[in-house]
Amino acid sequence: xxxxxxxxxxxxxxxxxxxxxxxxxxxxxxxxxxxxxxxxxxxxxxxxxxxxxxxxxxxxxxxxxxxxxxxxxxxxxxxxxxxxxxxxxxxxxxxxxxxxxxxxxxxxxxxxxxxxxxxxxxxxxxxxxxxxxxxxxxxxxxxxxxxxxxxxxxxxxxxxxxxxxxxxxxxxxxxxxxxxxxxxxxxxxxxxxxxxxxxxxxxxxxxxxxxxxxxxxxxxxxxxxxxxxxxxxxxxxxxxxx
Amino acid sequence: xxxxxxxxxxxxxxxxxxxxxxxxxxxxxxxxxxxxxxxxxxxxxxxxxxxxxxxxxxxxxxxxxxxxxxxxxxxxxxxxxxxxxxxxxxxxxxxxxxxxxxxxxxxxxxxxxxxxxxxxxxxxxxxxxxxxxxxxxxxxxxxxxxxxxxxxxxxxxxxxxxxxxxxxxxxxxxxxxxxxxxxxxxxxxxxxxx
Numbered sequence: 001x002x003x004x005x006x007x008x009x010x011x012x013x014x015x016x017x018x019x020x021x022x023x024x025x026x027x028x029x030x031x032x033x034x035x036x037x038x039x040x041x042x043x044x045x046x047x048x049x050x051x052x053x054x055x056x057x058x059x060x061x062x063x064x065x066x067x068x069x070x071x072x073x074x075x076x077x078x079x080x081x082x083x084x085x086x087x088x089x090x091x092x093x094x095x096x097x098x099x100x101x102x103x104x105x106x107x108x109x110x111x112x113x114x115x116x117x118x119x120x121x122x123x124x125x126x127x128x129x130x131x132x133x134x135x136x137x138x139x140x141x142x143x144x145x146x147x148x149x150x151x152x153x154x155x156x157x158x159x160x161x162x163x164x165x166x167x168x169x170x171x172x173x174x175x176x177x178x179x180x181x182x183x184x185x186x187x188x189x190x191x192x193x194x195x196x197x198x199x200x201x202x203x204x205x206x207x208x209x210x211x212x213x214x215x216x217x218x219x220x221x222x223x224x225x226x227x228x229x230x231x232x233x234x235x236x237x238x239x240x241x242x
Numbered sequence: 243x244x245x246x247x248x249x250x251x252x253x254x255x256x257x258x259x260x261x262x263x264x265x266x267x268x269x270x271x272x273x274x275x276x277x278x279x280x281x282x283x284x285x286x287x288x289x290x291x292x293x294x295x296x297x298x299x300x301x302x303x304x305x306x307x308x309x310x311x312x313x314x315x316x317x318x319x320x321x322x323x324x325x326x327x328x329x330x331x332x333x334x335x336x337x338x339x340x341x342x343x344x345x346x347x348x349x350x351x352x353x354x355x356x357x358x359x360x361x362x363x364x365x366x367x368x369x370x371x372x373x374x375x376x377x378x379x380x381x382x383x384x385x386x387x388x389x390x391x392x393x394x395x396x397x398x399x400x401x402x403x404x405x406x407x408x409x410x411x412x413x414x415x416x417x418x419x420x421x422x423x424x425x426x427x428x429x430x431x432x433x434x435x436x
Contacts, residue, residue, distance in 0.1 A: 009415035012422060013400075044419060046426030051394040053375055056287050065286040065303050225297060 003030075004037060011041055015048050109205070144215050149184045150191045152218060152229040160218045162193065162231065163240065166206045180206060182214060182231070194221070196232040203236070211241040259323040267314050274314075278307055281324055284396055285331050291391045292335040294380035302338045306331045325406050336384060378428045386421035389414055 007030050013019045014027045031038045057064075134140055144161040152162070164182035171178050178197040184190040186209075195214055197203050206212050215238075216231035265273030285306060290299045309330050317326055379387055388407060392398045404411045 005416075008419055009412055012415060012418045015422075040419070040423060043423040043426045046430055047422030047424065048426075050375060050378070050425050050429045051390060051422060053371070054291075054379065054391070054394045055372070056283060056395050057290050057376075065282050066300060 149193050161215050163213045166210050193229045195234045198233045213238045260319045263317045287395045291379050306334045389417045390421040
């Protein structure tokens with residue numbers, strides 16, 4: 001039995017043609033007289049024929065590993081919530097947050113917010129929020145269908161209000177939109193929805209880790225490589241927990 | 243670079259690996275880019291052959307390199323960077339497979355899609371063969387799949403596989419035997435098509 005095991009370890013090198021002649025002869029002598037090893041060698045030979053056709057995933061593949069993008073760099077044309085490039089988590093994205101484009105956007109945001117506060121003289125109340133939502137969608141807050149993230153697939157109403165934790169906030173430099181992932185669970189893997197703010201300069205940016213209620217239009221993004229639910233556009237959001 | 247990393251000795255990592263790791267630890271983006279560019283394709287092979295789905299593979303690859311980025315301060319150079327990365331990748335692939343939801347079958351798969359009825363062109367046939375092979379490999383048990391990919395996709399020697407996986411060469415040989423036999427059994431019905 002031990003002899004079988006010892007010889008069988010030589011089967012793959014034998015089939016690959018990598019055994020010295022003396023060892024190859026030992027294998028041949030053994031399989032000549034041992035039916036089970038002969039069968040095993042035949043199965044392996046069949047497998048080797050297929051294994052030799054294995055190739056490193058290459059240019060023929062539709063989906064390739066993402067190219068490296070350093071913090072602060074932006075690829076020429078990508079909208080990459082999933083895949084498109086190697087992304088850094090919040091702690092390592094500081095460099096990106098300090099890039100000129102982001103700083104310009106942030107400054108515009110601050111200026112607009114300051115102007116808004118100067119005009120109104122107070123922070124936005126729920127009544128104002130309702131009025132803003134009514135202006136942007138023609139609906140009141142109560143007209144937005146409260147929908148949990150896992151229930152989105154069953155939802156048929158376009159205007160929804162959904163709650164979750166904010167993750168992976170990033171600015172799309174090409175489309176000039178702000179994206180973030182809204183997840184059901186604060187930690188770990190769970191259902192999510194991609195949220196898109198079309199005019200980031202006109203709305204505050206939710207901070208990662210905060211829990212918010214998002215008002216917006218529910219859509220299913222059916223593009224190849226995505227196939228996820230979106231709130232696009234986000235018309236407003238309310239911070240529930242910072 | 244690649245050859246250096248693969249041919250690392252038992253004693254530890256090649257000097258270049260240590261330089262890259264040190265530079266990346268200091269926050270030099272170029273060093274991490276070099277690490278990523280050097281090993282991305284090889285780690286991608288493992289991931290794609292393990293999880294099967296290219297989209298999921300992209301997520302897993304990203305997680306692997308993020309973990310590597312965070313873990314570089316703990317890299318002591320006892321093995322080469324490839325071996326170190328490969329271990330992160332193995333764990334992440336396993337985690338990913340554990341987390342994967344139950345497989346679902348598309349309506350096309352149940353009813354038969356148009357493509358199955360219409361004769362495929364040569365390019366389609368090659369693509370189909372590649373996908374069938376990849377699918378069969380991804381269904382092998384993890385230990386068999388690893389040696390198969392390292393041997394026939396990455397072209398590593400038995401000794402290199404043994405060092406990368408941290409197991410005896412005899413174990414590599416017996417896993418490879420089982421992997422080949424299993425692959426032969428699974429694909430035998432398709433041998434005329436492949």
